[in-house]
Amino acid sequence: MTSAIVVSGLHKSYGSTHALDGLDLEVATGEVHGFLGPNGAGKSTTIRVLLGLLRGDAGDVSLLGGDPWHDAATLHRRLAYVPGDVNLWPNLTGGEVIDLLGRLRGGLDEKKRDDLLRRFDLDPTKKGRTYSKGNRQKVALVAALASNVELLILDEPTSGLDPLMEEVFRQVIEEDKREDRTVLLSSHILSEVEALCDRVSIIRRGKVVETGTLSDLRHLTRTSIHAELAGSPNGLAQLPGIHGLDVEGNRVRCEVDTAQLDAVMRQLSASGIKSLVAQPPTLEELFLRHYEDDVPAEAEAAVR
């Protein structure tokens, strides 16, 4: 499997702020890769380095087999980009912007353009200054999705879209996936990432802290178990990987490291299971686990 994007040890500072601190990222050709992280984690900075808009201070970046800083314009013909913050020229219509960006990229699929305009319910005759945030976002989305490129780089593409339009966006990406297009999807909307992405990288303070398929990542977190047993449970407390154990007669509640699930289930069924509810970890939990130590720090900072 070849890689559309390979980043290793990327550093980027603005003055004294260290935006990227040795970031590694690999996106395989043909996959939809989720790029997850809260505001300010370095997602947009990474993307702007990938586009050759910023120059990394150190580290290697390869995009579609080329160097995004030196071969920017050539590589850009093979990709389409949707910025997180879309600003349009006030006196150009949405339709004009879509065509202009498409042509500068080397062509636009007219049929796809019309189809997307219809599906996103976008009026292309309005002037840039009169669009709402969501509609500006749609203009950028149509411009990017209507071109037949190998790689889509989407920076929080659904910000400002209503839930109906988010659904349309998901369908369109699903279709692109079938056409073997590579997608780098930066987002903090976990359900979107869960629904669309083959693999996920979680970025925190300028570093990728976790990367893999969703099921890979689920192994790193805990499943919550709620069981009613035939007899009284025993030996549970000694098992490794069990957390927050709460035994009340024959009822058991606990959190289990997913890797230790098998041992815990054996122990439980030894006492005879009458009913069982097991909840798989959500991406939210996964995400929160990586950020939980940031939250109190921020809250403290706010108090100060």
Added chain:
Amino acid sequence: MNDFVGTGTLVRLALRRDRLLIPIWIVVFVISAAGSVKASIDLYSDQNALVEAARTSNASPALVSLYGRIFDESSLGEVSLFKLTAFGALLVGLLAGILVVRHTRTEEESGRLELLSAGVLGRYAALTAALIVSAGTVIVLGLVTALALMGSGLDTKGSFAFGLMWAGAGLAFAGVGAVTAQVTESARAANGLTAVVLGVAYVLRAIGDSSADGSTQWVSWLSPIGWSQQVRAYAGDRIVVLLIPLVFLVVLIAAATALIRRRDLGAGLVPPCPGPPQAAASLRSPLALAWRLHRGSFYAWGFAFLLLGLLVGNIASNVDGFVTSDSAKEMVQKLGGVEGITDAFLATEMGVMGLLASAFGIQAALRLRSEETALRAEPLLATGVTRARWLGSHVLMALLGTGALILVAGLGSGISSGASLGNMGRQVPRMLGAAAVQLPAIWLVTALVVILFGFAPKLVTGGWVLYGVFLLIGQFGEIFNLPQWMINLSPYGHTPRLPGGDFSVTPVLWLTAIAAALTVAGFATFRRRDIG
């Protein structure tokens, strides 16, 4: 009173945001007024020369239509300031109008006002605050100007009449800005509308002032700029005339508040019209986009330059009519005959055109930075467009635009001076040549913006500062006895004085070479820096 809640906070916010802009404007106005008086005192050493100058000006319909009439030909104050009476009132009006729109419609368009309106903010708070800031600015400007003029040796009453008539024009156009800000959805269009009203006001007073038999003089009274002239500073000091702009302001405020009651936040009176759903086949390159973005302002400037050129050429042909007395005729002979002074006049005015065209160049080049900070450059640079092509598209607009503007002015002045002097075939190429030699200095100043954009993008508006410094050096360098090396810093000082003067190719080549080097360095540095 709920409608006004939060006004005080917004006034403080506006003053905080404009804490540099407003004082700089005030200083520029005060320096130009006081500088004119100082220059005139040096120029008109005896009373006869003063009266002579005033008479020749009043006798030329072209000068009267451009600057207005001198009511008291023996008043030093009026003669030395008459070029800044109507013209200064126009500029103060522009400042006042822009300030109001800047703190109302611009805020509304950007959505910042919505953020504030959701808090405790009265319906009229933004407009009231903008009017307080704008009116306060022009009143302070008028008072400081009055004090500076007194300091230059002019009488107290006349100086206050002059300062206050500037303020009066400012108040009238603060009112105009208050209304235009309600009418359109875009701040640019609101400013454009204010500029149109200013232009109409200027033309109305030109028609009234230049009325030969006095039958259409009343037309001047239809113009807020005409009211300022009718204060007749240093020639009667009719301060009471200023009641008219005050009443005008009150009426416009009433109109603006009525409009506010009737419209939604963010909406205008004129609904925006839809445009084409698809781009024209020609809109397929950064250059085509740049032309689309610059063309509106280019057409407006081009029209203004054509008019200015025609007007200047027309005034030039009247120059021999100014010369009536024997002493003046003698002086004319020394200056190289009638053609000598006509040429001297045309050369000076061409220099002014060069300064004005540079302002277009700077503004066009600054578009690069505003496109970048508004995040509109980023999506373009993420397509197959190289940085050099994107930068080049706007730089080309600035360089070719200034070239076209100055040549249009040269053509206009060549045609109108040639037509009245009866030698069109000679005058048109001469004036085109005189226009062309202005270009190297214009391009050099534009190139300064390009290198700043590449090398120190945060300091790019420093282009205006450099331009202002060059202007001040050119206008006042000799009056203030600056050392020669400082005077030499201004590129405009090296432009050959054409028509009529000696043409030497060396300074032209040097200016062009420096402009080219700065532009190339701008490209090289821009390719190496981060975007954003």
